[in-house]
Amino acid sequence: xxxxxxxxxxxxxxxxKILCIGxxxxxHIRELGNEIPSAPVIFTKPSSSVIGDGGRIEIPSxxxxxxxxxxxAVLIGTQGKDIxxxxxxxxxxxxGVAIDLTLRDVQSELKKKGLPWDIAKxxxxxxxxxxxxPADRVPDPQALQIRLAVNGETRxxxxxxxxxxxxxxxxSHCSTIFTLExxxxxxxxxxxxxxxxxxxxxxxxxxxxxxxxxVSVA
Numbered sequence: 001x002x003x004x005x006x007x008x009x010x011x012x013x014x015x016x017k018i019l020c021i022g023x024x025x026x027x028h029i030r031e032l033g034n035e036i037p038s039a040p041v042i043f044t045k046p047s048s049s050v051i052g053d054g055g056r057i058e059i060p061s062x063x064x065x066x067x068x069x070x071x072x073a074v075l076i077g078t079q080g081k082d083i084x085x086x087x088x089x090x091x092x093x094x095x096g097v098a099i100d101l102t103l104r105d106v107q108s109e110l111k112k113k114g115l116p117w118d119i120a121k122x123x124x125x126x127x128x129x130x131x132x133x134p135a136d137r138v139p140d141p142q143a144l145q146i147r148l149a150v151n152g153e154t155r156x157x158x159x160x161x162x163x164x165x166x167x168x169x170x171x172s173h174c175s176t177i178f179t180l181e182x183x184x185x186x187x188x189x190x191x192x193x194x195x196x197x198x199x200x201x202x203x204x205x206x207x208x209x210x211x212x213x214x215v216s217v218a
Contacts, residue, residue: 002050004075004183005131006094007211013075013093013183018045018127019174020071020100024164024189040165040173043117045100045187049126057197057217058125063103068197069190070148070156070205072141073098074167075132076184080175088171091180094132095141097205097213098187099148101126104196128203129185130211138210141167146191148205156205158191165189 003012022041023034051057059066077093100121107120138144141160148156165173170188174180197203197217206212 002047004129004185007131007133009134013077015047015050015185016181016183017178018047018049018185018187019178020045020121020187021165021170021189025158025162025191026164027158027162027192036164040170042174042177043121045122045127049122049124050129051125051127051215053130053213053215055125055128055215057101057128057215059199059217060103060123063106063120065103065105066197067102067104067194068148068150068155068203069100069102069194070146071098071100071187071190072144072146072160072167072207072210073129073132074141074171074186074188076180076186077135077182079179079181081179083172083175083180085168085172088168089135089141091171092135093182094134095138095210096132097130097207097211099128099203099205099213099215100187100190101128128205128213128215130213133210144207144210146205146207148193148203150195150197150201150203155195156191156193158193160188162191163189
């Protein structure tokens with residue numbers, strides 16, 4: 001079972017549900033030609049898709065177009081259901097950096113057929129994930145910068161204050177559908193700049209004041 005580590009602590013959380021929010025930054029929605037949603041778009045990844053800092057991404061043989069999507073990750077520390085937005089951040093144990101890997105070619109074909117696209121988002125190694133900085137060390141999750149570089153070239157650089165749905169609203173909304181439990185992880189969406197990665201690439205995603213995540217592509 002995969003675990004989430006709190007930085008500076010021996011505390012570990014077995015990773016449960018990974019809830020991912022799509023289309024949460026307007027510029028990213030536009031770059032993919034999608035419509036702005038009226039409510040948070042939720043999909044999931046299995047915990048088996050997680051790799052840690054220094055891990056290696058294995059792009060499945062059934063895809064030739066794997067994209068990176070750097071995101072702020074939220075680790076749930078206390079259980080909650082139907083959580084009021086004003087109480088949502090009290091359920092957070094920590095914040096980290098995630099890369100939501102997407103097989104864009106596979107996803108597009110499945111969408112055209114009206115089929116689920118789990119295999120484009122949940123394959124093994126599809127969720128590189130850093131350790132988590134305790135929530136009390138992150139004064140405002142909406143005042144962070146998300147950056148990602150491939151082979152030293154900056155691809156993504158966006159601010160969390162540009163989220164359509166802020167972190168507290170995301171937690172509250174997700175809790176109306178799923179009981180949130182300790183060890184659940186929420187990925188909060190990606191800013192613009194997503195692009196393809198290939199064998200041999202070295203990827204660094206960082207949120208200053210939170211974490212840095214370095215992975216490579218096999």
